[in-house]
Amino acid sequence: MAEATKKMQVSDEVAIQISSMNKWYGQFHVLRDINMTVHRGERIVICGPSGSGKSTLIRCINRLEEHQSGRIVVDGTELTNDLKNIDKVRSEVGMVFQHFNLFPHLTILENCTLAPIWVRKTPRKEAEETAMHYLHKVKIPEQAHKYPGQLSGGQQQRVAIARSLCMKPRIMLFDEPTSALDPEMIKEVLDTMIQLAEEGMTMLCVTHEMGFAQAVANRVVFMDQGQIVEQNAPKEFFSNPQSDRTKLFLSQILGH
Amino acid sequence: MSDSSFVRTQMLPPEVPPLTERGLVRWMRENLFSSVLNTVLTLAGLAFVIYAVAATLPWFLNGVWNAKDIKECREIVLANAGPEATGACWALIRERWHQFLFGFYPADLYWRPVLALGLLLVSLAPLLYYSMRRANLILVGTVSVLTLIALALLAPGAALLVLFAGLFAALTAVAWYAPQKLVWLTLAFPLLAFALLWGGSVWGPIGVAAGFGILALVYSLTKSFLGVVVATGAGVVAAAVWWLMVQTSVTTALHGAIPLGIQAVNSDQFGGFLLAFVIGVTAIGASLPIGILLALGRRSDMMLIKTLCVGFIEFVRGVPLITVLFVATLLLGYFLPPQSNFDLILRVIILVTFFSAAYLAEVIRGGLAALPKGQYEAADALGLDYWQAQRLIIMPQALKVSIPGIVSSFIGLFKDTTLVAFVGLMDPLKGVTTIVRADVAWKGIYWEPYIFVGAIFFAVCFGMSRYSMYLERKLKTDHR
Numbered sequence: 001m002a003e004a005t006k007k008m009q010v011s012d013e014v015a016i017q018i019s020s021m022n023k024w025y026g027q028f029h030v031l032r033d034i035n036m037t038v039h040r041g042e043r044i045v046i047c048g049p050s051g052s053g054k055s056t057l058i059r060c061i062n063r064l065e066e067h068q069s070g071r072i073v074v075d076g077t078e079l080t081n082d083l084k085n086i087d088k089v090r091s092e093v094g095m096v097f098q099h100f101n102l103f104p105h106l107t108i109l110e111n112c113t114l115a116p117i118w119v120r121k122t123p124r125k126e127a128e129e130t131a132m133h134y135l136h137k138v139k140i141p142e143q144a145h146k147y148p149g150q151l152s153g154g155q156q157q158r159v160a161i162a163r164s165l166c167m168k169p170r171i172m173l174f175d176e177p178t179s180a181l182d183p184e185m186i187k188e189v190l191d192t193m194i195q196l197a198e199e200g201m202t203m204l205c206v207t208h209e210m211g212f213a214q215a216v217a218n219r220v221v222f223m224d225q226g227q228i229v230e231q232n233a234p235k236e237f238f239s240n241p242q243s244d245r246t247k248l249f250l251s252q253i254l255g256h
Numbered sequence: 257m258s259d260s261s262f263v264r265t266q267m268l269p270p271e272v273p274p275l276t277e278r279g280l281v282r283w284m285r286e287n288l289f290s291s292v293l294n295t296v297l298t299l300a301g302l303a304f305v306i307y308a309v310a311a312t313l314p315w316f317l318n319g320v321w322n323a324k325d326i327k328e329c330r331e332i333v334l335a336n337a338g339p340e341a342t343g344a345c346w347a348l349i350r351e352r353w354h355q356f357l358f359g360f361y362p363a364d365l366y367w368r369p370v371l372a373l374g375l376l377l378v379s380l381a382p383l384l385y386y387s388m389r390r391a392n393l394i395l396v397g398t399v400s401v402l403t404l405i406a407l408a409l410l411a412p413g414a415a416l417l418v419l420f421a422g423l424f425a426a427l428t429a430v431a432w433y434a435p436q437k438l439v440w441l442t443l444a445f446p447l448l449a450f451a452l453l454w455g456g457s458v459w460g461p462i463g464v465a466a467g468f469g470i471l472a473l474v475y476s477l478t479k480s481f482l483g484v485v486v487a488t489g490a491g492v493v494a495a496a497v498w499w500l501m502v503q504t505s506v507t508t509a510l511h512g513a514i515p516l517g518i519q520a521v522n523s524d525q526f527g528g529f530l531l532a533f534v535i536g537v538t539a540i541g542a543s544l545p546i547g548i549l550l551a552l553g554r555r556s557d558m559m560l561i562k563t564l565c566v567g568f569i570e571f572v573r574g575v576p577l578i579t580v581l582f583v584a585t586l587l588l589g590y591f592l593p594p595q596s597n598f599d600l601i602l603r604v605i606i607l608v609t610f611f612s613a614a615y616l617a618e619v620i621r622g623g624l625a626a627l628p629k630g631q632y633e634a635a636d637a638l639g640l641d642y643w644q645a646q647r648l649i650i651m652p653q654a655l656k657v658s659i660p661g662i663v664s665s666f667i668g669l670f671k672d673t674t675l676v677a678f679v680g681l682m683d684p685l686k687g688v689t690t691i692v693r694a695d696v697a698w699k700g701i702y703w704e705p706y707i708f709v710g711a712i713f714f715a716v717c718f719g720m721s722r723y724s725m726y727l728e729r730k731l732k733t734d735h736r
Contacts (some may be wrong), residue, residue, distance in 0.1 A: 061273040064633055083641075091639030101634035105652050107734055114648060115638035167638065 010218060013040040014073075015171055015202045016061060021070030023053075023060065029063065031208040032226045043203045045213040045234075048223035051250060054206045057223070058173045061204065062093045072113070075170060091119050094164030100156040102148035108135070108159050109144040112166045113241050120167065126211075127166070134162040138192050154185030158192050165196075172207040208253060214238065222246050276369065277429050318343030323349055325697035348701055349708050352692050356709065359527015359682045365455075365519065369530050371420065374403030376537065379442040387436045396431035396438070400424035446538070454532065455497040456520035463507040464499070471495040484643065485561070485703045500598075527682030529712060534601065536670040539609040543669070544662070546609065547616025548655075552646065554621055565617070569673045572614035577676035578678055581609045585679040604615065604676055612669045619665055625659035656731045669716045684709045 016038040023031040027215070030053045038044060046054045059065040060072060063079050063086045072079045074089045103111050112131035116122040122130070135141040138158035140151075148156055157177055164172060173192065178186040190212050197203055198214040213220050213234050220237040222230045222245075228235070230246045238254075241247045275281060288298045305601040318337045323329040326345055333343035349356070358366060377399040385391035407420055430437050441448075451461040471491040511517070526534065553565030572580070584603040627650060635645035655662070675684035689705045692698060 062637055064636060087639050087641060090637060093637075095634075097630060097634065097637075099628075099630050101628075101630035103631065103634070103649055103653075105656065105731070115640060118644050118648065119639040149733065163638070203547040 008040045009200065010039050010041045014038070015040045015042070015075060016204075017071070017073040018061075019071050021060065021067050021072060023056065023067045030226050031060070034070070034141065034228060036221070038171075038202065038204065038229065040202050041200050043201075043217050044205065044219045044221060045217040046204065046206045047208060047210075047213070047249075048229075052223040053226040054223045055175050057096075058175055058204050058206055061171075061173060062090050063093055064095075069081060087119075089222065091115075091167060092169055093171045093173060094167060094169035095173045096157070096160050096164055096175065096177045098179050100148070100153070100160045100180075102156055102160055102163070104148050107145050107147055108140075108151070111148065111159060112163045115163070116166050130165050130168075131162070134165045135159070137165070137195075138162045139188075147172045152185060154188045157181065157185075157189045161189075161196070163193055171202045171204070174203065174207065175207050176208075178207065178209055210238070210254065222249065224249070232238045294325050313494040315342045315344055319346050320344070321346045324349035324351075326699065326701050334440035344704055344707075345698075345701055346704060348692065349702050351433055352698075355692060356528045356684055356705070358530045359688065360525045361521060361527070362519075362525065364412075365521060367410045367416070367625075368407050368409050368452045368455070368521075370403065370410060372449045373533070374399055374406075374424070375445060375448060375452075376440070376533075377403075378424075378431075379432060379438065379445040381437040382435055382442055385435070389432060389435055392431040392435035392438070393428070399426050400428050403596075427665050446541075449534075451518075453526075453530075454521055454523070455518045456509065457515070459507040459510045459512040459514075459516070463503040467495040467499045467503065470498050485558075523599050526601060528684045528688045531601070531676070531681060531687075532670070532673040532684055535605050535608060535673045535676065538605045539612055539669055540666050542605075542609045543612040547620055548651065550613055550617035551620035551624060554617065555624060566607050568610075569614045569617050572611055573618070577608070577611055577672055577675055580611050581675060581679045583607060586613050600679070601681070604681065605677065608669070609672070612665060615668075616662060619658050619661035620654060622661065623654035623656075626657045627653055656728075659728050659731075663720055667720055670717060670720075671713060684712070691733060 012146065014037055016036070018034050018036040021031060021034040022029070034057060036139060046057065048054050056065055059243065060067050060079075061074060063114055067079075075092050077085050077089050077092075079085060079089060102108075103114070106114065109128060109131055111129040112120075112134065116127040116130065117124055120127075132141055132144065135144055138161055140158055140162075143151055143159070144156060148159065151159065156222070161177075177193070178189050186209070190209060193203070193212065194216050205212075205217075217234050219231055220234050221228055222237070222241075222243075224245050230241065230243050232242075237246075241250055257410060273279065273282075289295045289694065299667045314337070317332050318341055320329045320332045320343055321334060323345065324347070326348070329343070329345035329347055333341055337343060347727040354366070358369060358693065361369060378396050381395045381399075382391045385395065404417075404424055405420055408417060411417075427438070427441070447461040447465050450464065451458065454460070471494065473491075475487045475491040478490050482490060550565050550569055553561045554569065556562045556565070581604060584607045588598070588603055588607075631649055631653065632645065640648065674683040674685040677683045682688055682691070685706070689709065692705055693701060
């Protein structure tokens with residue numbers, strides 16, 4: 001894995017720029033003065049206690065959640081109320097959810113070809129070829145004509161990853177992708193994500209898989225109470241945490 | 257050696273369960289005679305069934321089909337079964353069936369509604385069975401044969417009959433080779449049926465179609481700068497102006513220039529099941545899309561649209577259908593421009609459609625609410641726009657969940673078409689039956705017409721119900 005990490009180069013190009021971003025749910029201040037720059041090729045793991053706003057943060061990046069002040073610029077497109085910009089960002093940014101959110105009324109293949117056909121206007125045949133390519137990559141091409149309900153959780157999550165990849169996104173967001181999985185299925189999903197990281201995908205990943213963070217992340221961001229408390233390279237972050245809050249968090253999740 | 261050790265030397269072969277624990281005997285023991293109370297209830301139920309059958313079966317068996325009035329019916333029953341016997345007088349149905357089916361539609365033109373019904377069933381095929389060849393072929397083939405037999409019996413003339421035979425043969429061929437292509441018939445059917453049933457100048461239906469053309473044109477011209485919703489509204493307004501203000505004069509002028517058409521039949525000649533089907537089918541077909549839009553509007557973030565939809569739904573659901581029908585006959589007349597010739601049946605159809613749409617909207621809203629939020633988010637995250645997400649992700653799932661409710665609404669709507677009797681239209685249940693029973697020859701007849709009408713309603717509604725169950729099974733992909 002060390003060899004692989006060498007291949008994962010980070011460029012100077014900025015992929016996501018978040019500056020002084022704030023978000024409220026009604027009166028509740030969920031995200032407070034978030035400043036963050038993500039470069040192309042970076043793999044960022046976001047962790048923190050539940051309710052710390054980590055999921056909300058990455059959901060702001062493709063505007064599943066609206067922010068109320070500050071700026072978010074994704075791939076040079078600023079997220080505002082302009083629907084065209086939002087659709088543009090969404091088609092460039094893939095997202096994988098905790099509960100997979102596959103479309104149960106469509107087959108695996110249809111799940112993967114839907115967005116390319118309707119959003120990208122790719123011809124059906126080409127979209128199906130691309131879909132089969134990515135299904136091969138996540139190692140379940142033989143399930144292409146089944147429905148999501150017939151697959152295991154781990155397989156469904158890999159389909160969800162393939163579905164996002166079919167849009168050829170430049171950035172991938174992962175929102176606790178392994179939290180709803182049985183322990184023996186976590187590995188197959190993480191392996192797919194590691195493979196993706198090795199290919200140079202820009203990734204933001206909310207996860208509690210600290211092994212994954214150590215293996216592929218080049219930065220770990222720790223959040224608490226809607227704020228970024230600490231961020232560092234994984235080695236530093238785990239061996240030498242600075243703030244007391246981080247130390248407490250790490251002692252709790254690594255302590256058993 | 258201890259007593260607990262045991263080694264099997266021979267494996268046991270499987271045996272059938274004892275007699276009392278299998279087949280019919282077991283089923284009866286479990287379901288009919290499982291306790292003293294159940295045994296008593298079973299026997300009581302059996303006694304009731306025997307009594308009910310004994311009371312009604314002779315009435316059916318003594319039924320008379322050939323008689324010229326009710327007096328003759330009674331004489332025949334008396335002669336055949338003795339003074340104490342009762343007997344049904346089906347001769348009434350035999351003599352008046354055409355009124356139950358067509359009302360006062362001209363007898364020499366019966367082939368037109370029959371043809372329209374045949375085409376209706378053919379144009380339903382691609383909707384009911386999508387592109388399934390076998391199912392499409394069976395439905396279209398059966399309908400074609402039955403329609404042709406009916407048409408032949410109605411004898412509209414040899415030339416027409418050959419034409420229809422060719423038409424239905426062609427439709428059957430299409431159903432086998434390219435079932436999806438039948439959708440074109442489905443799209444054309446409303447105007448085709450309108451032209452067949454009401455007849456008159458061909459320019460009338462073309463004028464109506466032109467209204468939809470205007471709608472589409474205005475929509476496509478203004479969509480880019482007004483947005484989908486406002487552009488649709490503008491299109492609807494333009495089409496309404498055309499239909500209400502302009503169309504009549506234009507079609508009259510065109511008919512003056514090129515008089516093409518078939519014999520016109522006035523709305524007041526419609527009646528019986530023809531009327532029930534015209535109102536029911538049109539309202540069912542039109543209320544589903546309107547109901548979907550209302551349901552989406554009610555969940556919209558846009559304040560104005562949401563308020564309008566909520567207001568409409570709550571108002572319509574709060575008002576009895578009969579009130580709405582009275583509005584159709586009386587009030588609407590005052591608000592319409594005097595030169596607009598707004599047919600009573602059409603008015604009733606429009607209001608029944610809106611009435612049913614309000615109920616459907618709530619049923620569909622239930623389906624929408626049943627979808628997990630993740631489905632919306634996944635559709636958004638993939639970059640699908642609102643209408644794409646609705647059409648490809650949300651509606652297929654929400655409608656599937658709502659099938660039982662939607663079909664219930666449809667069945668209710670179809671049966672409610674009998675309420676048009678209250679505004680003077682000749683529905684099969686009250687309208688036609690009252691007329692038939694008022695005839696001196698049949699005075700005193702009571703059960704027969706209601707049983708006949710009820711049986712047809714039951715057949716149609718039961719068919720809808722069975723189809724919905726089939727559809728639910730077919731669309732079940734979640735493997736829960």
